[in-house]
Amino acid sequence: MRPPSPSIPEKEFVYTALKESLRLDGRLPLEMRTPVLTFGPDLGWVECAMGKTRVLAQIEAKMVKPQPERPFEGSLTIHSEISPMASSDYEPGRASDEEVTITRMLDKVLRRSDALDKESLCILAGQRVWHIRLTLHFLADAGNLLDCACLAGMVALKHFRRPDVEVIGEEVTVHSPSERAPVPLAIHHTPFCFTFAFFPDATTTPVLDPSQLEQRLSAGLVSIALNAQKEICVFQKLGGVPLGADDILRLVEVAVARAKETHELVEARLREDWLGRKVEVR
Amino acid sequence: MISASDIPNQTIMSFVFPGDHVPAQHVNLKLGPGLLLSQDTNYSSNRDVPTVIATRAGELHHSANCSKWWIEGNSRRYVPAPQEPVIGSVVQRIGEAYRVDIGGAHVASLDSLAFEGATKRNKPNLKVGSLVYARVSLAHKDMDPELECFDAQTRKSEGFGELKGGFVVRCSLKMCRDLLDPKHFLLPLLGGRFPLEAAVGLNGRVWVSAKETKQTIAIIRCIEAADPDGGGLSVKGIKALLDTLDV
Numbered sequence: 166m167r168p169p170s171p172s173i174p175e176k177e178f179v180y181t182a183l184k185e186s187l188r189l190d191g192r193l194p195l196e197m198r199t200p201v202l203t204f205g206p207d208l209g210w211v212e213c214a215m216g217k218t219r220v221l222a223q224i225e226a227k228m229v230k231p232q233p234e235r236p237f238e239g240s241l242t243i244h245s246e247i248s249p250m251a252s253s254d255y256e257p258g259r260a261s262d263e264e265v266t267i268t269r270m271l272d273k274v275l276r277r278s279d280a281l282d283k284e285s286l287c288i289l290a291g292q293r294v295w296h297i298r299l300t301l302h303f304l305a306d307a308g309n310l311l312d313c314a315c316l317a318g319m320v321a322l323k324h325f326r327r328p329d330v331e332v333i334g335e336e337v338t339v340h341s342p343s344e345r346a347p348v349p350l351a352i353h354h355t356p357f358c359f360t361f362a363f364f365p366d367a368t369t370t371p372v373l374d375p376s377q378l379e380q381r382l383s384a385g386l387v388s389i390a391l392n393a394q395k396e397i398c399v400f401q402k403l404g405g406v407p408l409g410a411d412d413i414l415r416l417v418e419v420a421v422a423r424a425k426e427t428h429e430l431v432e433a434r435l436r437e438d439w440l441g442r443k444v445e446v447r
Numbered sequence: 448m449i450s451a452s453d454i455p456n457q458t459i460m461s462f463v464f465p466g467d468h469v470p471a472q473h474v475n476l477k478l479g480p481g482l483l484l485s486q487d488t489n490y491s492s493n494r495d496v497p498t499v500i501a502t503r504a505g506e507l508h509h510s511a512n513c514s515k516w517w518i519e520g521n522s523r524r525y526v527p528a529p530q531e532p533v534i535g536s537v538v539q540r541i542g543e544a545y546r547v548d549i550g551g552a553h554v555a556s557l558d559s560l561a562f563e564g565a566t567k568r569n570k571p572n573l574k575v576g577s578l579v580y581a582r583v584s585l586a587h588k589d590m591d592p593e594l595e596c597f598d599a600q601t602r603k604s605e606g607f608g609e610l611k612g613g614f615v616v617r618c619s620l621k622m623c624r625d626l627l628d629p630k631h632f633l634l635p636l637l638g639g640r641f642p643l644e645a646a647v648g649l650n651g652r653v654w655v656s657a658k659e660t661k662q663t664i665a666i667i668r669c670i671e672a673a674d675p676d677g678g679g680l681s682v683k684g685i686k687a688l689l690d691t692l693d694v
């Protein structure tokens with residue numbers, strides 16, 4: 166069953182409020198909810214909450230034989246499935262359009278943006294490489310699952326540390342974390358995703374980080390994935406809202422500012438967590 | 448399995464899980480939401496006395512003379528029960544009836560004659576997407592729930608009917624039960640600041656309306672902040688929040 170669309174009074178109220186630049190949760194149109202990052206007991210276990218939207222990201226590393234056509238590269242796979250746990254709008258088994266969009270965007274932002282250095286995951290050319298598996302659990306959907314999931318996934322990659330390995334000739338020794346300090350993954354850059362929602366009335370200003378109701382009532386969404394160095398990785402526009410070039414440039418400018426803020430927040434939280442964490446090395 | 452004799456006869460409330468036996472026995476027993484009179488006597492040692500089992504998790508409460516029993520807990524998914532006021536949105540019109548989404552597992556049906564003053568010729572015309580405040584008239588485990596917008600005896604609306612304008616806040620089921628309590632602080636506090644209209648449904652939806660958009664948003668934010676599922680703010684916290692909202 167498709168979720169029922171918002172009722173007429175709700176729709177009218179949201180549109181009139183947005184025309185007055187008021188949002189239901191008291192935010193400014195271009196203000197995003199501050200992400201709250203919680204780290205778990207294991208490295209690579211991150212929960213990201215933006216308001217009531219919550220996504221849990223978890224990373225596992227495994228040694229596998231590389232693909233024959235790419236003997237020097239490790240691999241990253243992303244597993245994400247939206248279960249009815251997130252919201253009763255999602256059905257088990259069948260992927261909704263939204264889920265397909267989120268999965269493809271995650272693939273573009275986290276994997277194809279080359280955020281992770283795949284060659285550094287090589288242990289023994291053609292024989293042993295690291296396979297990084299990122300699992301995303303969508304715990305609650307209160308709008309903008311995509312940005313929350315991208316952030317959770319990216320922070321998890323930065324938070325994770327794989328066991329140190331030593332190669333002598335053909336022999337591979339894996340050192341347990343208590344023997345040698347685990348090593349972080351080699352990250353080229355950290356892209357973050359920002360989603361803007363557009364409304365049917367052209368005079369209404371676009372909003373950043375839409376809530377579930379705003380997302381449902383929007384006429385179009387624009388997602389920009391970029392890093393703090395102002396490098397755009399993905400630009401996605403959904404829905405048929407006509408946009409001028411200067412509109413898009415304005416959005417990009419907003420996204421650049423937010424990316425810098427988010428980058429600082431993520432770095433600060435990661436540093437804080439690492440200092441509070443005891444990794445015993447004998 | 449906990450049998451009735453295992454639970455001590457305590458007067459203070461206790462916590463029950465679905466499937467737990469509840470030691471509710473009275474000549475004139477009244478069971479509230481979350482309790483089921485089970486005819487299945489397999490678990491009971493005494494074959495003549497039907498047992499009461501809990502169907503929800505929560506705190507078990509009973510009245511002073513042990514005649515009324517109910518379970519209080521918080522959840523987000525609504526299970527319809529007869530005589531409860533709910534807020535639903537019309538999803539479909541089928542002939543003489545409307546299909547209304549009330550947030551439960553099944554859509555409810557609302558007959559177009561179940562309104563005050565409705566006749567075969569003169570019926571309310573609801574569009575798909577309209578909001579209605581209605582009472583659950585039938586909630587059976589094997590049938591779709593049914594709604595009515597009037598009192599079947601007096602044929603008066605008693606506040607039920609279509610809701611125009613305003614906004615619907617979604618909250619936890621505990622919050623909307625609290626809002627129906629006349630002693631709860633939130634609605635009188637907000638009403639003291641500006642005039643407002645509200646209709647509380649027991650399905651976790653509260654319809655609110657005020658003159659200005661800003662005021663309606665203030666109500667929405669206060670309900671969400673006071674929700675035990677969200678912020679769970681007290682009177683003091685809500686007052687502080689209201690002062691920042693400039694209403």
